[in-house]
Structures are given as structure tokens and as C-alpha cells.
Ligand SMILES: Nc1ncnc2c1ncn2[C@@H]1O[C@H](COP(=O)(O)OP(=O)(O)OP(=O)(O)O)[C@@H](O)[C@H]1O
């Protein structure tokens with residue numbers, strides 16, 4: 001006997017109901033059907049698969065969640081972190097600031113003084129994978145910039161979306177979660193910047209869920225030749241009742257274009273987070289990509305950067321902090337497909353309590369990708385004896401005249417450092433926070449968006465517990 | 469101690485201090501009293517326990533006090549954490565300062581100065597205003613002939629030996645302690661820098677500071693003539709004299725001291741053997 005009227009799970013029935021609820025072009029429906037078929041065929045990830053060796057998802061009950069059929073009754077989002085400009089304070093200030101959320105810090109709503117607010121060129125918001133608002137300033141709309149809900153844009157500009165959606169940067173057969181995402185994505189955001197158009201102010205995506213719900217948001221970013229943009233994305237919600245995020249990001253940075261992209265997941269610590277992110281960087285294009293991983297119960301994320309044209313340049317920054325029993329598993333791939341490209345990855349993680357982090361990084365250099373300059377590094381700072389971090393760097397080089405280096409360190413907060421700071425009058429807690437802030441400073445130094453640095457710094461400092 | 473004019477004179481008083489390091493006795497009953505305004509020199513062979521004394525006074529958790537007391541104006545400070553001791557006016561320039569990567573000297577010092585000047589400050593409360601602090605820092609750096617660029621560097625990270633010692637003096641100048649222990653602050657400094665350090669310490673000390681200079685040389689004492697010189701051997705202070713004692717040790721070494729204090733000399737030999745065995 002069914003207990004509720006709304007069917008849950010990702011079954012043929014819920015899939016058909018989901019399709020029936022949408023008015024989409026035929027090609028998209030067919031793409032979804034192919035993805036749903038793949039979801040049925042692909043094996044459920046298990047610990048026997050190399051990529052899933054360190055992440056146990058046996059407790060995940062997909063049948064508890066449902067596709068986004070009905071609009072949520074609520075249409076306000078929880079406070080987010082990335083947009084309130086933060087304060088202009090230096091690292092050791094505001095140590096106990098418990099209030100300012102990241103979203104406020106990035107745009108400066110709330111108490112942030114007007115002069116430090118981050119002015120946005122546009123923003124989109126989604127709740128439970130339903131788009132609830134989107135804005136783009138007029139000036140850029142006139143230039144041909146498209147920024148809004150992918151759901152809506154796919155009906156307004158079907159050809160544009162068809163050209164890119166799961167064609168170049170997304171692989172809906174990568175694994176079962178990729179297939180599930182491609183079958184059920186909804187809401188989502190598209191950013192399209194035409195040739196030569198430069199958007200100075202950041203664009204902001206906020207995606208959230210109510211407790212117990214699922215987010216299947218898809219992000220598609222296309223910068224045409226010579227275009228420039230900054231895109232900040234923040235995922236949050238799921239308060240204590242858990243939730244599911246099964247997401248995907250596709251990015252194409254055209255020839256000579258420049259994208260700064262920040263993706264912060266700040267889910268409640270009860271949320272399952274699965275995502276595939278892939279960026280293609282074309283000739284002479286630049287990508288600065290910052291990943292912030294603060295939330296979720298279990299994360300399994302693939303971040304893939306493909307340098308597909310000569311002279312492409314990618315900088316990848318990872319800022320991770322885990323507490324409680326959080327388990328964050330991030331797999332990065334820097335794929336050098338063309339010659340004379342540069343990729344530079346730095347992931348830094350802080351762990352406290354019994355949390356666990358996995359970073360598995362690969363630099364892959366194809367035959368012919370000569371004069372590659374690739375770098376990857378992962379540093380972890382352990383704030384507790386019970387936490388555990390695994391760093392697994394890897395190189396696969398099939399070209400000549402290549403410079404590829406990697407490194408990984410795991411260390412503890414040093415008692416001698418704490419004593420030194422205490423001997424200068426800082427309390428033990430202040431000392432710990434200062435040392436952790438210093439640890440992350442090296443990656444913050446690379447992030448060229450001050451509000452993002454501030455927001456991440458604040459969020460991490462807030463999480464650091466009292467130490468005895 | 470009450471001075472003739474009736475005002476309190478700050479006193480740091482160490483009584484019968486016994487300290488273990490890694491379960492081994494290193495200090496075996498040290499007595500030492502420094503009145504604010506005085507300069508004391510502490511000399512002794514390598515491994516005799518000089519740094520141990522400083523670190524124990526400062527509150528390093530690795531230095532276990534097995535008996536004795538350290539009093540500041542009659543109040544025992546041994547129960548206090550290092551930060552509380554620092555906030556009550558005790559400072560140590562370390563023999564081997566620790567690097568804190570990612571933390572800028574200026575930010576660190578601003579935080580430190582705020583806590584020291586406002587000992588009751590709660591975590592998260594405002595720091596000294598940036599402008600005011602910068603001006604003061606720039607001034608002090610100028611006096612120490614330090615490039616202001618230094619303030620932007622990460623604390624002791626990649627500093628040369630001499631730069632570290634200058635930075636320690638800078639910290640003392642900014643924090644204006646009541647009592648300062650300078651542990652081989654002259655080592656690693658070039659000839660000119662030692663001279664400058666000696667002058668600077670005297671200058672800073674003019675604002676009435678009790679100073680304990682731990683040294684193997686006489687250069688720092690040039691501008692800081694010790695009211696008292698103490699010799700430590702085998703974990704005990706075996707002799708106390710005036711400036712002439714520092715002179716003597718600097719010129720002739722410890723042979724006379726050893727001969728005059730055979731028991732302490734034997735202790736010292738024993739400690740060396742143990743330290744060597746511990747690797
Ligand atoms: N943290 C420590 N762990 C182990 N042994 C220690 C430690 N600190 C000091 N010791 C030992 O205690 C003894 C005294 O050391 P201390 O550093 O106090 O000597 P010192 O007089 O300052 O010598 P120097 O002139 O070489 O600086 C030495 O035998 C030393 O090896």
C-alpha cells in the first residue's frame with residue numbers, strides 16, 4: 001500500500017511523469033530517454049571500482065528522493081554565503097563573526113557597507129531544482145548575453161542549447177550519477193557570452209533545497225572567442241533532514257576568452273552531493289576555477305579540465321574544510337590535449353573531528369601535447385587525530401618536452417606554532433584560527449576575487465572549533 | 469617590592485625552580501629575581517639549561533615544572549597559559565623562532581599588540597585601528613633599519629637567521645613588555661646588526677623593562693651593562709656577579725667555574741652524555 005500520493009524514486013513511472021510535466025523540444029526528451037536508459041544499464045558504483053574505492057554509498061537511498069515535479073511551496077532561499085563583500089579586514093579580524101553568510105558577503109546585502117558591496121551583473125536562483133528568479137542587467141542583454149534558467153532558455157533558444165548540452169563537455173554515460181543527472185536535470189542556469197563581450201561584474205547562481213529534497217541543477221557556460229566573465233555559484237540547504245544533489249557543470253571557454261568561475265558547495269552536513277564538472281579551454285583561453293567544498297555528508301565530485309587548444313591556461317584552486325563525519329571525495333583531471341598549455345592546480349584541505357577527505361588528481365598529457373606545463377598539489381591540515389586525508393596524485397604523460405610536477409603534504413597544527421603565537425598574547429583558539437587561516441592563505445593568494453577570499457575565509461574560521 | 473617613593477616596582481621572582489624536559493630533570497633549583505628596570509645577563513655552557521629557564525618562565529607546555537615557583541609581583545604565574553603570561557607583561561625573544569606560513573608579520577603583530585595592550589580583550593573584539601598601528605610599526609621598523617616590506621612577509625617564513633632575530637626585537641619594541649628574556653638574540657646577526665640590536669634593546673629598555681640577556685658573547689652587553697651576571701651550570705645558578713663576571717667568562721671560558729663547582733660540573737657532564745644518548 002503506497003504511503004504517500006507523490007511517488008518517489010527514479011523509476012520508469014516517475015521518469016514518465018517528469019517528462020509529462022515538461023514542455024521541451026523533442027531532441028531534449030530523446031536525450032533524457034537515452035540518459036535514463038544509461039542509468040538503468042550502468043552499474044551502481046561500489047567499492048570494487050577504483051573511483052569509488054574510498055567512498056561508501058551503500059547507505060544512499062535514491063528511492064527516498066523524487067524528481068522535480070511540483071514547484072516548492074516556499075519561494076525564499078536560505079541565507080547564502082558568497083555575495084556580501086565581507087569586510088575588508090585582514091585575516092585575524094572578525095574571528096568570531098558567526099552571522100554573515102557567504103552570499104551576503106559576496107553581494108553585500110545585509111549590514112555590509114555600500115562601498116564594499118559586490119555589484120552583480122545578474123543572478124539566478126533555484127529551489128529544489130525549480131528556477132525561482134533570474135535577472136541580467138539590461139546592458140548585457142542588449143549585447144546578446146544570455147543568462148537565466150536553463151529550463152526557460154532551452155525553449156527560447158533551443159538551437160543554442162542543443163549545440164552544447166551534453167555534446168562537448170558533458171558525458172552522460174560517465175557513470176550512473178552522470179546518467180541520472182542528464183535524465184532528470186531541471187532548473188539550472190545557462191550563461192552564454194557572445195564573441196568579444198566582456199562582463200566586468202560577477203554573475204551569481206544560487207541553488208538550494210528544502211530539507212529532504214533533491215537538486216538536479218545543470219550549469220552550462222559558453223564563452224565565445226575573446227569573451228570575459230566571472231561566475232559565482234553557490235549550493236546550500238537541506239537543513240538536518242538531508243537531501244540529494246546530483247549535478248553537472250559544462251563549461252566551454254572559447255579561443256582567447258577568460259572565465260573566472262567559483263563553485264562553492266555549502267550544503268547542510270546531511271546532504272549527498274554528486275557532481276560532474278568539466279571545462280574545455282580552447283586556444284589561448286584562460287580559466288581560473290575555484291572550488292569550495294564545505295558542506296555535505298558525502299561528496300563525490302569529478303572536476304575535469306581539458307586544455308583543447310594550444311596556449312590554453314587553467315588555474316584550479318580548491319578550498320576544502322570538513323568536520324564531524326563529513327566525507328569529501330574530489331577527483332581532478334587536468335587533461336592536456338593540445339600543445340603549449342599550462343595547468344596549475346592547488347587544493348588545500350582542513351579537517352577536524354572524524355572527517356575524511358580524498359583528493360585524487362591526475363595530469364594526463366596526450367601524444368603531441370608537447371611543451372605542456374602541468375602542476376598539481378594537495379596540502380591537508382589535520383585539526384584532529386581522528387580525521388583522515390588521502391592524497392593520490394598521478395601523472396600520465398605521452399608527449400615530449402613536458403614539465404609536470406606534483407606534490408602532496410599532510411600535517412598537523414604544530415604545537416610549536418601555537419606556543420609561539422600564545423607567547424605573543426594570542427589565545428589558543430586565536431592561535432589555531434590564525435594558523436589555519438595562514439594555511440589557506442596560499443590558495444587565497446591565487447583567488448583574484450576579494451569577496452570570494454573573504455567569504456571562504458570567514459566560513460572556515462567559523463567552523464574551527466574551540467581547542468583544549 | 470615597594471620602592472622608596474612608595475610605588476610598586478614590578479618584580480619577576482623565580483624560586484627553587486625544577487624543570488623536567490621529556491621526563492629528564494634539566495633545571496635543578498634555580499633562584500633568580502629581576503626587578504623591573506634592571507638588566508641581568510645569564511651565561512653558561514651549551515646545554516646547561518638557559519633556554520629551558522626562559523621557556524619555562526614563558527610557559528612552554530613541553531617544560532614540566534616539578535617544583536618551585538615563578539612569581540610576578542608576588543603572584544604565581546605557573547598556572548597561567550603562555551598567552552596570559554604574555555598579557556601580564558612577560559616576553560621572550562626566542563633562540564629559534566617558529567615560522568607561521570601564510571600569516572603576515574603586520575597582521576600577526578597587530579593582533580599581538582592588541583591583546584597585550586588590552587589584556588581583557590575578548591576574542592573577536594576590535595583590533596587596534598589599522599592606521600594607528602601602521603604608523604607605529606613603520607616608525608619602529610625605521611629605528612631597527614628594517615625594510616617596511618618586511619611587514620608584508622609571512623612570520624619567520626624563509627627569514628634569514630639575522631632577519632629572524634631582528635624580527636624578534638621588533639616584536640619586543642611593539643609589545644613593550646615589563647620583562648624580556650632575550651635568548652641569544654645576538655646569534656646570527658652581522659657585526660653592524662649586533663651593534664644596532666644592542667643599542668635598540670637599550671633604547672626599548674629605557675622605558676623601564678626588566679631584561680634577562682642570555683648570551684655567549686659580550687656585544688649585546690655593551691649598551692646593556694648588566695646589573696647582575698649569573699652563571700648556570702648543570703641546571704643551577706652557581707655564581708652571580710656584576711659586569712666583570714660576564715667579561716671574565718667571555719675572555720676565559722668556564723674552566724674556573726667548573727673547578728670551583730665540581731658537583732655542578734659533574735651534573736653538566738652527565739646531562740651532556742644523556743642528551744647525546746637521547747640523540
Ligand atoms: N624540547 C627538548 N627535548 C629534549 N631535550 C631538550 C629539549 N629542550 C632542552 N633539552 C635538553 O635540555 C638541556 C638544556 O637545553 P637548553 O636548550 O636549555 O640549553 P641552553 O643552555 O640553552 O644551551 P645553548 O647554549 O646551546 O642554547 C639539553 O641537554 C637539551 O638537549
Ligand SMILES: [Mg+2]
Pocket residue numbers: 518519520563651
Ligand atoms: Mg639555548
